[in-house]
Amino acid sequence: MSGASGTSGGTALGFTGVKVFSATKAKEREELGETITRWLRSNADLEVLDRVVSQSSDNEFHCLSIVLFYRERPRE
Secondary structure (H helix, E strand, C coil): CCCCCCCCCCCCCCCCEEEEEEECCHHHHHHHHHHHHHHHHHCCCEEEEEEEEEEEECCCCEEEEEEEEEEECCCC
């Protein structure tokens, strides 16, 4: 599933929440994967349904953004 833009409230895709991770400094970009892993581990009750990764740059800065679309895991 990709491209969550254009949906109303995320219900068409089934997500109920969005978490945005972004970094502009080199050190932050290097640590972004570990930051996301920690968040995922501390929110194990959530199921990631989709993600969007984007990069933007100008003469001075390079920004990396990772957006996770999630919902609570169904109870068994």
